Amino acid sequence: MTAQKASIKTEVPGPKSKELGRLREEYLSKGVGIVAPIFIETAEGSLLNDVDGNVFIDMGSGIGVNNVGNRPPEVVAAVKGQADKFLHLCFQVTPYESYIRLAEKLAKIAPGKDLTKSVLFNSGAEAVENSVKISRHFTKKSAAFSFVHAFHGRTMMAMALTSKEMPYKAGFGPLPETYKVDFAYCYRCPLQMSYPSCGIACADKIDEIWSAPQFEGKVACLIGEPISGEGGFIVPPKEFYPKITKICRNHGVVYIDDEIQTGAGRTGRMWCVEHWPGTEPDMLVSGKGIGGGFPVSATTGRPEIMDAPQVGGLGGTFGGNPVACVAALAQMDLIEKALKNVSKINVYMTRRLLELQKRFPIIGDVRGMGAMMAVELVDDAKTKAPAAKETKAVKVAALQRGLLLLTCGTYDNVIRLHPSMVMSPETLEQAMDLLEQSFEEVIKK
Ligand SMILES: Cc1ncc(COP(=O)(O)O)c(C=O)c1O
Numbered sequence: 001m002t003a004q005k006a007s008i009k010t011e012v013p014g015p016k017s018k019e020l021g022r023l024r025e026e027y028l029s030k031g032v033g034i035v036a037p038i039f040i041e042t043a044e045g046s047l048l049n050d051v052d053g054n055v056f057i058d059m060g061s062g063i064g065v066n067n068v069g070n071r072p073p074e075v076v077a078a079v080k081g082q083a084d085k086f087l088h089l090c091f092q093v094t095p096y097e098s099y100i101r102l103a104e105k106l107a108k109i110a111p112g113k114d115l116t117k118s119v120l121f122n123s124g125a126e127a128v129e130n131s132v133k134i135s136r137h138f139t140k141k142s143a144a145f146s147f148v149h150a151f152h153g154r155t156m157m158a159m160a161l162t163s164k165e166m167p168y169k170a171g172f173g174p175l176p177e178t179y180k181v182d183f184a185y186c187y188r189c190p191l192q193m194s195y196p197s198c199g200i201a202c203a204d205k206i207d208e209i210w211s212a213p214q215f216e217g218k219v220a221c222l223i224g225e226p227i228s229g230e231g232g233f234i235v236p237p238k239e240f241y242p243k244i245t246k247i248c249r250n251h252g253v254v255y256i257d258d259e260i261q262t263g264a265g266r267t268g269r270m271w272c273v274e275h276w277p278g279t280e281p282d283m284l285v286s287g288k289g290i291g292g293g294f295p296v297s298a299t300t301g302r303p304e305i306m307d308a309p310q311v312g313g314l315g316g317t318f319g320g321n322p323v324a325c326v327a328a329l330a331q332m333d334l335i336e337k338a339l340k341n342v343s344k345i346n347v348y349m350t351r352r353l354l355e356l357q358k359r360f361p362i363i364g365d366v367r368g369m370g371a372m373m374a375v376e377l378v379d380d381a382k383t384k385a386p387a388a389k390e391t392k393a394v395k396v397a398a399l400q401r402g403l404l405l406l407t408c409g410t411y412d413n414v415i416r417l418h419p420s421m422v423m424s425p426e427t428l429e430q431a432m433d434l435l436e437q438s439f440e441e442v443i444k445k
Contacts, residue, residue, distance in 0.1 A: 014052025125153025264289030
């Protein structure tokens with residue numbers, strides 16, 4: 001990929017973006033928030049060109065979607081080719097090949113050779129909803145569990161499984177009944193223990209909870225993100241998931257691996273959970289990055305689980321739309337080729353972030369995997385009081401310089417970096433320089 005540079009020509013947001021922002025306030029629900037008040041006209045690779053002629057480096061990738069950059073030519077060609085054939089039929093009315101081919105592809109690359117059957121949907125949340133439906137049908141049990149700090153989407157069940165109240169859940173209840181268990185957030189251990197002497201006690205607690213009368217024999221599923229995304233890019237230790245899936249097996253609980261944000265190559269493996277050898281998910285939910293910018297998601301699982309629901313119980317009008325399917329097939333090929341590039345991106349980002357941490361003690365933790373790295377900002381290294389104000393200020397300062405950053409975290413104090421897996425070294429270097437300059441501006445040493 002050729003080098004690409006950020007450049008800022010107007011104030012940010014510029015006059016045209018400001019005018020569109022005014023229309024947004026007039027016609028859009030306030031419930032739809034935006035990260036950056038810039039309106040984009042075109043996007044190419046890792047660069048976003050706004051309506052005022054400013055060029056931004058994209059460290060968000062549309063929240064982990066454009067894993068091989070914006071508008072890869074192969075994806076665009078596949079979409080154009082499909083547009084000349086048909087746009088929509090509804091697979092449940094008259095089927096077509098690309099839906100089957102995408103399911104076949106997912107079976108071939110799934111994290112576990114037993115995960116061979118899929119259903120396609122439109123959004124991540126929809127795949128999550130269906131993974132719970134299918135788990136309940138298969139197990140004939142009802143309780144659905146997720147982790148503290150989790151994010152699984154904005155529909156009713158997905159929202160219930162999500163952890164953070166503001167802004168995701170507050171005021172939207174009553175929600176379906178779900179239950180939370182502790183996540184291995186070692187920087188802020190929920191059990192006030194330390195790794196590795198803890199022996200992964202947080203996982204053992206799940207075993208205890210499911211063995212107690214309230215839940216024994218009643219749990220259908222546990223859903224988890226390998227790295228908690230919206231929760232703050234939290235990476236559990238290597239023993240965590242093998243232990244979790246073993247506990248699930250022992251209790252007859254379906255383990256659902258939510259790879260909507262972490263998957264599709266983002267961490268240098270096709271699925272992030274592959275970084276935890278010995279982990280055996282029963283189901284995979286994917287979305288975001290698999291579609292190359294088109295809305296397609298999937299629930300993939302062991303055949304006996306996926307075949308449990310009655311004929312007609314699963315599906316939807318647009319699920320596995322033909323344009324999205326061909327885009328996804330082209331995208332998955334590109335991702336497979338780009339996997340080898342991710343470790344270079346990771347090594348460079350990690351080095352720059354650790355150097356930044358040395359200069360700015362407000363950075364309490366540097367963590368992540370592959371092209372999914374983050375820094376957690378704290379007011380004080382001992383108390384770890386979240387520095388949410390400064391986190392937001394760095395994001396705002398970066399945008400003024402031409403760097404689009406996303407933040408996340410249960411305490412709104414994490415800056416996350418989500419570059420494309422094919423970002424050029426020159427662009428990545430400029431991005432990290434701009435990040436450093438933003439810290440210099442905002443953080444008083
Ligand atoms: C881990 C995870 N699960 C589910 C979702 C929901 O996906 P969607 O926004 O496509 O519904 C997201 C979205 O950010 C996510 O990160």
